[in-house]
Amino acid sequence: MKKEYWRWPEYRRTVPGKDWTMAEVVTAGVDVGAVSSKAAIMIDSELYAYSIMRTGASSPDSASKAMNWALEGTGMKLEDVQYVVGTGYGRVNVPFANKAITEITCHALGANYIWGPTVRTILDMGGQDCKAIRCNEKGRVTAFLMNDKCAAGTGRGIEVIADLLSVPIEEVGPMSLRVEKEPEPVSSTCVVFAKSEALGLLRKGWPKEMVLAAYCSAMANRIAELLRRVGMERDFVITGGISKNIGIVKRLEDITGIKALAMKKEFDPIIAGAIGAGLLAKDLYRKERKDA
Amino acid sequence: MAEKKGPRGKELEKEGWIKQTTIGEPRLSEIIELYKSLGYEVRLEPVKLDELDEECRKCYEDEGDKVKTVYVRKKK
Numbered sequence: 001m002k003k004e005y006w007r008w009p010e011y012r013r014t015v016p017g018k019d020w021t022m023a024e025v026v027t028a029g030v031d032v033g034a035v036s037s038k039a040a041i042m043i044d045s046e047l048y049a050y051s052i053m054r055t056g057a058s059s060p061d062s063a064s065k066a067m068n069w070a071l072e073g074t075g076m077k078l079e080d081v082q083y084v085v086g087t088g089y090g091r092v093n094v095p096f097a098n099k100a101i102t103e104i105t106c107h108a109l110g111a112n113y114i115w116g117p118t119v120r121t122i123l124d125m126g127g128q129d130c131k132a133i134r135c136n137e138k139g140r141v142t143a144f145l146m147n148d149k150c151a152a153g154t155g156r157g158i159e160v161i162a163d164l165l166s167v168p169i170e171e172v173g174p175m176s177l178r179v180e181k182e183p184e185p186v187s188s189t190c191v192v193f194a195k196s197e198a199l200g201l202l203r204k205g206w207p208k209e210m211v212l213a214a215y216c217s218a219m220a221n222r223i224a225e226l227l228r229r230v231g232m233e234r235d236f237v238i239t240g241g242i243s244k245n246i247g248i249v250k251r252l253e254d255i256t257g258i259k260a261l262a263m264k265k266e267f268d269p270i271i272a273g274a275i276g277a278g279l280l281a282k283d284l285y286r287k288e289r290k291d292a
Numbered sequence: 293m294a295e296k297k298g299p300r301g302k303e304l305e306k307e308g309w310i311k312q313t314t315i316g317e318p319r320l321s322e323i324i325e326l327y328k329s330l331g332y333e334v335r336l337e338p339v340k341l342d343e344l345d346e347e348c349r350k351c352y353e354d355e356g357d358k359v360k361t362v363y364v365r366k367k368k
Contacts, residue, residue, distance in 0.1 A: 089318065091318075092318070102322045102323075102325065103322075104323075104326055129319065141330065142330070143330070144323075144326065145312060145313065146312070146315065146319065147313065148313055148314045149313075149314060149315045149319075149352075149355070149359055150348070188347060190347055192347075193347050
């Protein structure tokens with residue numbers, strides 16, 4: 001069987017030392033992205049459990065699988081969750097959600113939860129899109145920009161390059177930094193064109209490190225432009241899958257001159273949107289109870 | 293997306309519109325809703341294929357009129 005170099009680890013986690021049965025309000029956020037699906041269970045606005053897995057052919061199935069996996073081993077059932085907010089590309093297809101909310105709103109709130117109220121600029125580098133978001137001290141969106149429709153400069157592009165070069169996806173970033181001299185960026189981040197350009201460079205005898213450096217550099221340039229247009233300011237954080245690609249993050253920091261706050265050990269930056277959705281779920285639950 | 297600024301784009305800029313992105317559903321509805329909530333007027337324009345770089349044109353041709361260019365300006 002052909003090795004799938006693009007494949008990233010799927011996993012679930014329960015935060016130790018927390019008892020959900022003592023919680024006043026149990027909510028969840030389910031972020032169904034184009035490439036990954038995430039579920040975050042919150043107890044009284046604190047992260048309790050989460051799961052991260054690949055999105056399948058059906059958004060409703062992916063949402064259910066992610067939620068069931070987050071619940072696994074906790075003793076909690078879906079019926080115990082009082083309010084669920086769906087977000088992400090497939091947000092309207094979360095069958096058990098009480099409400100759907102845009103992921104830009106959720107990512108800003110999630111970043112505020114993970115890194116605190118000093119966050120002002122968030123870059124969400126997802127599977128098939130890239131968003132630059134500005135927010136206030138409460139995690140409310142004040143401005144944003146989204147990349148154009150194509151997958152150029154997104155996680156899917158990195159997956160394609162990883163597979164093409166037979167480099168495990170976690171290795172793409174570190175390997176791209178193992179070059180003595182930074183090569184010229186590839187001329188296009190378009191998935192189709194970058195693939196043929198990368199093949200051309202390999203045929204010319206470029207080592208994989210150089211090809212990856214050229215691709216990561218082109219991606220960083222493209223993302224930096226999005227950040228420049230939105231008006232980037234400190235504190236700056238990165239969410240989404242590509243936040244784990246040090247080759248892109250390092251180059252992006254060099255171009256912009258602004259360092260991203262370090263990832264927090266206890267929070268995977270991929271689940272920021274799901275966390276934000278889970279936090280909003282509590283507010284909505286309270287509001288609906290008050291109105292009733 | 294690599295794009296040249298055409299006469300229509302220049303005209304809109306003069307009227308205070310700022311180009312944000314070119315995108316289709318389901319993202320399009322999401323960002324329209326968000327820009328309006330932030331106090332912006334939103335204007336949608338069809339994608340001008342002749343203003344796109346050749347490498348981008350094929351993808352946008354396939355999308356037909358499902359993809360729009362989003363412009364915003366602050367409400368007066």
